[in-house]
Structure formats: C-alpha cells, structure tokens
Amino acid sequence: MCGIIGYIGNKNAAEIVYGGLKRLEYRGYDSAGAAFRAEGKISVIKKEGKVEKLLPYLAGVRATVGIGHTRWATHGAPSDINAHPHSSGCISVVHNGIIENYAELKNLLISEGVTFLSRTDSEVIAHLINRFYSGDLVAAVAEAVKLLKGSYALMVICERENKIVAARYKSPLIIGFGQGENFCASDEPALAGKCEKISVLEDGDIAEITSDEVTIFNGELQCVVREVSPNLAVSSDLGLGDYPHYMLKEIGEVAGSVEYTLKAFGSVKVKLAAAFSGVTRVVLTGCGTAYHAALIGRRYIEIFAKIPAEAETAGEFRYKNPVLGEGCAVLAISQSGETADTVEAARLAKSSGAKVIAVTNCLRSELTRVADVVVPVAAGPEICVAATKSYTGQVAALYLAALTLAGVEGGGLWEELEKMPALCRETAENIDTSALARKCARSRGTYFLGRDLDYAVALEGSLKLKEVSYVPGEGYPAGELKHGTLALIDKRTVSVFIITDGKLAGKCENAVEQVLSRGGKVAVLTNLQDVKKRLKGLVTVIELPACGRLLSPLLSAVAVQKLAYDAAVILSRDPDKPRNLAKSVTVE
Numbered sequence: 001m002c003g004i005i006g007y008i009g010n011k012n013a014a015e016i017v018y019g020g021l022k023r024l025e026y027r028g029y030d031s032a033g034a035a036f037r038a039e040g041k042i043s044v045i046k047k048e049g050k051v052e053k054l055l056p057y058l059a060g061v062r063a064t065v066g067i068g069h070t071r072w073a074t075h076g077a078p079s080d081i082n083a084h085p086h087s088s089g090c091i092s093v094v095h096n097g098i099i100e101n102y103a104e105l106k107n108l109l110i111s112e113g114v115t116f117l118s119r120t121d122s123e124v125i126a127h128l129i130n131r132f133y134s135g136d137l138v139a140a141v142a143e144a145v146k147l148l149k150g151s152y153a154l155m156v157i158c159e160r161e162n163k164i165v166a167a168r169y170k171s172p173l174i175i176g177f178g179q180g181e182n183f184c185a186s187d188e189p190a191l192a193g194k195c196e197k198i199s200v201l202e203d204g205d206i207a208e209i210t211s212d213e214v215t216i217f218n219g220e221l222q223c224v225v226r227e228v229s230p231n232l233a234v235s236s237d238l239g240l241g242d243y244p245h246y247m248l249k250e251i252g253e254v255a256g257s258v259e260y261t262l263k264a265f266g267s268v269k270v271k272l273a274a275a276f277s278g279v280t281r282v283v284l285t286g287c288g289t290a291y292h293a294a295l296i297g298r299r300y301i302e303i304f305a306k307i308p309a310e311a312e313t314a315g316e317f318r319y320k321n322p323v324l325g326e327g328c329a330v331l332a333i334s335q336s337g338e339t340a341d342t343v344e345a346a347r348l349a350k351s352s353g354a355k356v357i358a359v360t361n362c363l364r365s366e367l368t369r370v371a372d373v374v375v376p377v378a379a380g381p382e383i384c385v386a387a388t389k390s391y392t393g394q395v396a397a398l399y400l401a402a403l404t405l406a407g408v409e410g411g412g413l414w415e416e417l418e419k420m421p422a423l424c425r426e427t428a429e430n431i432d433t434s435a436l437a438r439k440c441a442r443s444r445g446t447y448f449l450g451r452d453l454d455y456a457v458a459l460e461g462s463l464k465l466k467e468v469s470y471v472p473g474e475g476y477p478a479g480e481l482k483h484g485t486l487a488l489i490d491k492r493t494v495s496v497f498i499i500t501d502g503k504l505a506g507k508c509e510n511a512v513e514q515v516l517s518r519g520g521k522v523a524v525l526t527n528l529q530d531v532k533k534r535l536k537g538l539v540t541v542i543e544l545p546a547c548g549r550l551l552s553p554l555l556s557a558v559a560v561q562k563l564a565y566d567a568a569v570i571l572s573r574d575p576d577k578p579r580n581l582a583k584s585v586t587v588e
C-alpha cells in the first residue's frame with residue numbers, strides 16, 4: 001500500500017514531492033517522509049502522522065532531487081523511526097510492499113556488523129544496496145533486489161550520484177516524462193498536471209532516472225523499452241470543491257459512475273462477447289467492497305445467463321486450489337486494479353486455463369495486464385479510502401457483463417440501467433439519513449439485513465459503517481437472523497433492513513417484527529409502497545425511488561453510503577482516511 005513519489009529536475013523537489021504525497025495519501029497515511037539530495041548531501045525528514053506533518057520541515061529545503069513516501073505500516077508500528085525513507089551509508093530508500101524474507105536478510109546483515117534503527121522490513125533494502133554499492137547505483141540496486149522475496153516498488157537516491165534509481169516487483173510504479181525533469185510515482189494521479197507522458201514499469205524493471213533521460217533495464221541490466229502513453233490523470237478531478245469530504249463528493253458522483261460505465265461499455269462489448277463464447281461457469285472474485293459487488297454480479301449472471309456462478313474473496317480463492325479450466329471465466333474486480341490478492345487470483349485463473357476478465361476503474365493497472373478482456377468501471381478517481389462510486393460503477397459493469405454473457409443486446413433490461421443515473425442523482429440529492437445516523441452512532445451495534453441482492457447491499461452497508469465510523473455490526477441475511485444474531489438484539493442496537501424485492505418483502509417484515517419484539521431499533525430502506533405503508537409509524541422508513549428490481553442495489557448503496565458518512569461525521573471521524581486502513585491494498 002503506501003504511495004511513493006520521486007522527482008529530479010530544475011524545480012524545487014520539496015514542493016513537488018510534497019504535492020505528490022498529498023495526492024497519494026489515500027494509499028496510506030500513518031506516517032510520511034522524504035529524502036532530498038542537494039550539493040552531494042542527502043537530508044531526510046520523516047514523521048509519524050499525516051503528510052501535513054512534513055510541511056514545516058520542508059520550508060527550508062532547496063533540492064532538485066527528492067523521493068517521498070506515505071506509509072501504511074505492515075512491519076513495525078507507525079512512528080518517526082519506522083517511517084520511510086530508510087538510509088544506510090550514502091543511500092536512502094523508499095519502499096512500497098513487503099519483504100517477506102526480511103528477517104533472514106536482517107540476521108545476515110547484523111552478523112556483518114550492520115546496525116538497524118527501525119522495526120520495518122524495508123530497512124534491509126537500504127543496507128543491502130549500501131553493501132553492494134561501489135560507485136554504480138544501478139548495479140547495486142540490481143544486486144540487492146536479487147536477494148529480495150516479496151513485493152517492492154522502490155526509489156533510491158545516493159549522495160554520490162545525481163539520479164533516482166527505481167525498481168519494481170509486484171507493486172505498482174510509473175515513470176513520468178517531463179521537459180528537463182522526470183518523475184516516478186506509485187500511480188498516475190500523483191503526477192496529474194505534472195507531465196504529459198508516462199510509462200508503466202513491469203515486474204523486474206530497474207529504471208535510471210536523471211533530469212534529461214530515463215533508461216529502463218531488466219534484471220540482467222539489459223535495456224528494455226516500455227510503452228510511452230499519455231498521462232490520463234486530470235488534476236482538476238482531484239479537488240474537493242465545496243465539499244467537506246471526498247466521501248460526500250464521491251457519493252454525489254455515483255450517478256456519473258453508472259452513466260460513464262454504461263458509455264464506456266460500448267468499447268468492450270464485442271470483445272467481451274467473444275471471450276464469453278463457450279463459457280459454462282463463472283467465478284467472480286474481489287476483496288472488500290469489490291467482493292460485495294461480486295455477490296451482486298453473481299446473481300446477475302445466474303438470472304440473465306442461467307449458468308452457474310460463484311463469488312469468492314480473492315484471498316480465499318487463491319489458496320484453495322480452485323477447480324478452473326476451459327469453459328470457466330473468472331471476473332476479477334478491483335477498483336485500483338492493483339489489489340494484490342485479486343491480481344494474484346487473476347494470474348492463477350489465467351494459468352489454469354480460465355478466461356480472465358478484469359473489472360476495474362484503473363485501465364493501466366496490473367490487473368489489466370493479466371486479463372484477457374478489461375471491462376471498464378468509469379467512476380473516475382476515487383480518493384476517499386472507503387469505496388462508494390467505484391462500487392456502483394462495478395455493479396453497473398457487472399450488470400452489463402452479465403447481459404452480454406446472456407446474449408441480451410438491447411431492450412428493457414438495458415433501458416432499466418439507462419434510467420439509473422437520474423435515479424442515483426435523485427437519491428444522492430434527497431436522501432436524509434442524518435436522524436438514523438445519530439441512532440447508529442449511539443448504538444452498541446448496527447446490523448444490516450436483507451435477502452438476495454438486498455443482503456449483498458447489507459454486507460456493503462455494514463462494511464461502510466464500520467470502515468468510516470467504527471460502529472461495530474454485521475451484514476446478515478434477514479432469514480438467518482433468528483438463527484443467531486437475534487441474540488445480540490436489544491434496545492441499544494439498530495437494525496437496518498433493506499427491502500426492495502416485493503416477493504421477499506413479507507419474509508423480511510417478519511424479521512422486522514422479531515427485532516421490534518426484542519426492543520431493538522429498526523429502520524427500513526425501501527422503494528416498495530406497500531412496505532412503506534405497512535411499516536410507517538412502527539419503524540424509521542427511508543424511502544428510495546422506484547426502479548427495476550435488479551438495479552435497486554444502485555440506490556440502496558447510495559443510502560447506506562450516506563448513512564455511514566453521516567455517522568462518521570457525527571462521531572467526528574475522518575471519513576476519507578479511516579484509522580488503520582488504506583486504499584489500493586497492494587500487499588497480501
């Protein structure tokens with residue numbers, strides 16, 4: 001996870017590194033640091049806390065080479081000492097990833113007399129490079145990375161050489177090309193407005209970056225050529241505008257996520273239909289919110305295409321020797337396209353002979369390189385760590401993919417989706433979840449319940465509330481309530497029912513009664529008039545616009561997202577940067 005950025009050129013590196021770290025902060029924010037090279041000396045600044053903590057220390061820095069890091073700790077608590085960069089001799093390094101054999105390497109280096117300052121896995125990299133350094137930084141990095149097991153995106157500077165050396169293996173890294181200046185970063189948004197061209201480094205690449213030139217080598221130090229493409233990140237997309245938080249801004253952009261995903265789908269429809277030819281079984285996989293989208297996509301496939309479909313979290317799928325092969329398609333879903341477990345699940349599926357279809361918001365991500373076909377989620381950059389508009393974009397993309405698999409090329413089901421952006425907008429603008437959020441914020445636990453598609457949204461609602469407000473709870477199938485969770489219900493709990501399926505409404509209302517009988521507080525999100533009529537006055541009813549039954553998750557998602565946001569604000573949490581979390585989970 002974490003974000004890294006490097007700059008070399010004739011501008012002040014401190015300003016550029018700081019600006020890049022601010023844009024990367026969503027990837028990790030427990031500590032941050034930077035190293036700058038000026039007149040043959042390296043200065044390092046690193047602080048526990050958010051990137052802003054660096055600002056006072058950067059004011060005096062004048063340097064034309066710099067590397068920076070915003071951390072999501074994997075090894076070693078967040079602290080000044082454990083923050084990156086890590087240094088050894090004349091070398092400073094920032095690292096994204098996990099060095100799985102760090103303990104072994106650390107013992108080896110300690111036996112050679114090296115003293116370690118931090119508790120991180122990353123510090124071994126600095127000491128290894130220093131150990132191999134004898135006047136050629138590229139060669140030293142190449143030697144050092146041969147010993148690393150795990151994942152890394154690295155940037156290295158050295159007092160004796162006016163350059164940045166970058167290397168990657170299973171963690172993302174891109175080069176940005178400027179005029180008389182060059183950049184390196186974890187992702188394109190960090191370089192928005194800074195350069196027009198970028199190249200994506202591949203696993204095993206080592207890049208030597210000076211202000212005038214970028215040379216890319218493979219692990220054997222042979223020059224390799226990587227495609228140069230336009231930098232698609234637009235700086236204006238990333239502003240907060242008048243919104244207090246990105247989460248609220250991005251809930252407001254849910255309508256666009258559906259509309260643009262629908263438009264973007266045209267470019268891939270034919271290729272996807274061809275990839276689906278002969279498919280008799282589908283596995284959908286993802287992590288967190290993307291897994292919850294997979295649960296909905298699975299139902300779309302079963303309902304439209306009438307073929308078996310399963311959904312599984314990528315971390316489980318990878319390690320269970322899944323039975324795949326010809327006739328099987330794996331839909332791998334990831335907002336960033338860099339989620340380590342999902343990318344590895346996709347690789348495994350590919351090597352087992354399955355067709356791999358990426359469903360992602362980032363069209364130059366690792367997942368897109370593994371996949372046979374990419375179904376774009378056109379949600380635009382999502383900065384808030386908690387996914388909102390990317391989830392609805394994924395649901396829309398999966399709906400379209402399922403229709404394609406079923407050979408449905410137009411007609412009512414397509415038209416239903418075309419109506420959804422306006423309904424999402426209406427929901428985001430009008431829904432008032434603040435009173436319910438106050439109850440959830442005060443609750444001992446908040447449970448989200450539903451059946452079928454509503455159950456999938458219930459899981460997402462519960463995750464969202466936990467992520468941003470830290471209110472504990474569960475998403476649960478409403479029919480299962482009486483088989484366990486009912487024991488937790490009392491007057492200090494809130495149960496939020498999602499009821500949008502007329503044929504299951506009666507059964508859900510039974511569960512509502514069971515909770516009310518035990519003194520629990522109940523709220524119901526519904527777009528069914530008869531449910532509203534029956535429950536009004538008995539429970540809090542939050543009404544959603546009427547829509548096609550299968551697309552109601554797009555509206556109930558907006559409601560649960562807004563509820564989670566309101567609860568976070570009431571509890572004075574930062575919804576954009578929840579504790580302990582980071583976006584783009586590039587570690588396993």
Ligand code: GLU
Nearest residue numbers: 001002072074075096097
């Ligand atoms: N494993 C490293 C650490 O804990 C890097 C983590 C990251 O990618 O932020 O410091």
